[in-house]
Amino acid sequence: MNILVCISKAPDTTSKIAFTNNNTQFDENGVQYIVNPYDEWYALVRALELKESIGGNVTIVTVGTTADEAIIRKALAIGADEAVRIDADPKDAYFVAMQIASFAKAKGFDLVMTGKETINYNGSQVGGMIAEAMDLPFISLATKLDASGTKLTLEREIVGGVQVVEVETPAVVSCAKGMAEQRIPNMRGIMAARTKPLTIIPAEEVADLSSYVSYNMPNAKSSVKMIDPSNMDELVALLHNEAKVI
Amino acid sequence: MVLVYINSTTGLSKAALETVTYGKKIGGDVTVVTNGSASSEQLAQLGQYGASKVLVDRSVDGEDPQQLTRLIAAVADQIGASSVIFSHDIYGKAVAPRLSVRMKAGLVAGAIAIPESDGSIKVNVFSGKAVGFVKVASDKQIISLLPNSIQPEQSGNSCSVEEISGHAGSSAIRVLETKKPEGNIPLPEAELVVSAGRGLKGPENWGMIEDLAQALGAATACSRPVADIGWRPHHEHVGQTGVAIRPNLYIAAGISGAIQHLAGVNGSKVIVVINTDKEAPFFKAADYGVIGDAFEVIPRLTEAVKRFKATQH
Ligand SMILES: Cc1cc2nc3c(=O)[nH]c(=O)nc-3n(C[C@H](O)[C@H](O)[C@H](O)COP(=O)(O)OP(=O)(O)OC[C@H]3O[C@@H](n4cnc5c(N)ncnc54)[C@H](O)[C@@H]3O)c2cc1C
Numbered sequence A: 001m002n003i004l005v006c007i008s009k010a011p012d013t014t015s016k017i018a019f020t021n022n023n024t025q026f027d028e029n030g031v032q033y034i035v036n037p038y039d040e041w042y043a044l045v046r047a048l049e050l051k052e053s054i055g056g057n058v059t060i061v062t063v064g065t066t067a068d069e070a071i072i073r074k075a076l077a078i079g080a081d082e083a084v085r086i087d088a089d090p091k092d093a094y095f096v097a098m099q100i101a102s103f104a105k106a107k108g109f110d111l112v113m114t115g116k117e118t119i120n121y122n123g124s125q126v127g128g129m130i131a132e133a134m135d136l137p138f139i140s141l142a143t144k145l146d147a148s149g150t151k152l153t154l155e156r157e158i159v160g161g162v163q164v165v166e167v168e169t170p171a172v173v174s175c176a177k178g179m180a181e182q183r184i185p186n187m188r189g190i191m192a193a194r195t196k197p198l199t200i201i202p203a204e205e206v207a208d209l210s211s212y213v214s215y216n217m218p219n220a221k222s223s224v225k226m227i228d229p230s231n232m233d234e235l236v237a238l239l240h241n242e243a244k245v246i
Numbered sequence B: 001m002v003l004v005y006i007n008s009t010t011g012l013s014k015a016a017l018e019t020v021t022y023g024k025k026i027g028g029d030v031t032v033v034t035n036g037s038a039s040s041e042q043l044a045q046l047g048q049y050g051a052s053k054v055l056v057d058r059s060v061d062g063e064d065p066q067q068l069t070r071l072i073a074a075v076a077d078q079i080g081a082s083s084v085i086f087s088h089d090i091y092g093k094a095v096a097p098r099l100s101v102r103m104k105a106g107l108v109a110g111a112i113a114i115p116e117s118d119g120s121i122k123v124n125v126f127s128g129k130a131v132g133f134v135k136v137a138s139d140k141q142i143i144s145l146l147p148n149s150i151q152p153e154q155s156g157n158s159c160s161v162e163e164i165s166g167h168a169g170s171s172a173i174r175v176l177e178t179k180k181p182e183g184n185i186p187l188p189e190a191e192l193v194v195s196a197g198r199g200l201k202g203p204e205n206w207g208m209i210e211d212l213a214q215a216l217g218a219a220t221a222c223s224r225p226v227a228d229i230g231w232r233p234h235h236e237h238v239g240q241t242g243v244a245i246r247p248n249l250y251i252a253a254g255i256s257g258a259i260q261h262l263a264g265v266n267g268s269k270v271i272v273v274i275n276t277d278k279e280a281p282f283f284k285a286a287d288y289g290v291i292g293d294a295f296e297v298i299p300r301l302t303e304a305v306k307r308f309k310a311t312q313h
């Protein structure tokens, strides 16, 4: 099975979030970037497991700048066979999806995998957009994925539960928790990653459909009110009369 | 013209009423398009929330986002919709992005408020650690509204309901099995949530969490390690890598309040933290704090809630 995994960078989950330039830009000062956890832990690792059990090839693709090559090498160290970087500084999900779709269309992948969402902009947009641009079925928020011949069997999240579904390849799948377990790259993987092919291709001209005009920090909580652990009637009264939530 | 998509296969959810209300608030004439089996009487009630017409395609089960995209795009085209509104649930996440490409209309994913005066729309970014304002560059826009961001408002009367068909094509996705735990409130829609972490020591101790949730009419949730060790099902895991929720009330017992956990719950209106350790970071994000042993405090709280409920009738 010929699999494409879409990999995006994300600030380390402990990063301090701040903005510069009159609150119009994310302040990257001191921010460490990691592979977006959904892309790494779930999409990439499951793709590698599928390859190990039924054979095939795993390509990773990132729409990003040279600064993203560290996370690309990390994904190669975990086990991807080859990498493609589409050279652009992505600001809009539509732009990203059109780039990936146009690359993937020409290559004939059986399966395109994305993470559920990026943890910085949390849009959950790119996977569905790729699917539409390629005119392929889209299974979103998949928590399990098995392949046999040209048939994929998946479990996906639905409102208040899960559902088992079947679809023919080629298809696009967005991956959520449950699909696989995080893999820590070993020394051999890290050494091998240095010599694996990383192809850089230019971006196509696509106009952004949306942009962030500014950012803000959410209002800070006023200080916490402490309640005596033996007096839960007081807590309930406060939740009713003061907070008005029950 | 505003088009609102709702899924009505299991009746009219609160999320559906929120999206119709949102459509009304952003102005114009609101048409609702839906699929599934809700009765025409039920669908006509959407008029009370601002819809002037409901179009229902009963031949579409809603399981294939591609099929729904064709249906919604055809209706949007017919009525000349300039905005299409979804709930940012599984449909908003699977169908809205497809429709964005199909209509070449910018998507604001996870809106948490009505548009600002400059037309930009507020969304959560960095897993709720900040907010951003998104502006769409195209003439048409698609908005998916984060559940529980606005309250449904009744403003009008019932409206007409029209059956439609023939736009959606066939489904490429075959459903083999649907598993829904009985009687549970779906976490993303819950207004009240009781959650617990590793401080509870083992899965056998969750009875008291369920009792409290039941007394309140709340959903249950948990921290990530608890789902990872298998004490609780995965779909209860909230946080940066789990479900993001924004209920009116979030009660957290035996959860330390790691930044990745807070990322999924800091949109809650009111947070109550119960922890034995007065230094637990969660207290900094809390509105009400109880320093104490969950094994004593939770049952006591459940009794207090029951006493309170008894006075409410
Ligand atoms: C990339 C990444 C993503 C992550 N994503 C998530 C996520 O989405 N969601 C998430 O939850 N975590 C996430 N984590 C993990 C997170 O960092 C914490 O490890 C986790 O939230 C801790 O869970 P906990 O609070 O249940 O356990 P602990 O940190 O062990 O805290 C247990 C708490 O219980 C208290 N306690 C003990 N006994 C009692 C008692 N009898 N009564 C009351 N209190 C008691 C303790 O004082 C302590 O504060 C992520 C981590 C990483 C690195």
Ligand SMILES: Nc1ncnc2c1ncn2[C@@H]1O[C@H](COP(=O)(O)O)[C@@H](O)[C@H]1O
Pocket: A006, A007, A008, A009, A036, A038, A039, A061, A062, A063, A064, A090, A093, A096, A113, A114, A115, A116, A117, A118, A121, A122, A123, A124, A125, A126, A127
């Ligand atoms: N710049 C990018 N390059 C490659 N893949 C991306 C990029 N941005 C997002 N993705 C993929 O799309 C998924 C959803 O992203 P988003 O729509 O931003 O939440 C991510 O989990 C990635 O798999």
